[in-house]
Amino acid sequence: xSWTSVDTWMVATGILSALSCAxxxxxxxxxxxxxxxDAISHAVLPGLAAAFSHHRQS
Numbered sequence: 001x002s003w004t005s006v007d008t009w010m011v012a013t014g015i016l017s018a019l020s021c022a023x024x025x026x027x028x029x030x031x032x033x034x035x036x037x038d039a040i041s042h043a044v045l046p047g048l049a050a051a052f053s054h055h056r057q058s
Contacts, residue, residue: 001045006055010051010052010055013051014048017048021040021041021044024036024039024040024041028040038058
C-alpha cells in the first residue's frame with residue numbers, strides 16, 4: 001500500500017472539515033445552541049463516508 005497525492009488531499013480535507021466543525025461547534029456551544037452544533041457536525045459524516053467509499057472503489 002502506497003501513499004498517493006489523492007490520499008494527501010483526503011487527509012487535508014478531513015483536517016479542514018474537522019477544524020471548521022470544531023470552530024462552529026464551539027461558537028454554537030457558547031451561544032447555548034449545542035444541539036444544533038451536534039446536528040451540523042454529524043451532517044458531515046455521510047459525506048466523509050461517501051468520499052472514503054468512492055476512493056476505495058476507484
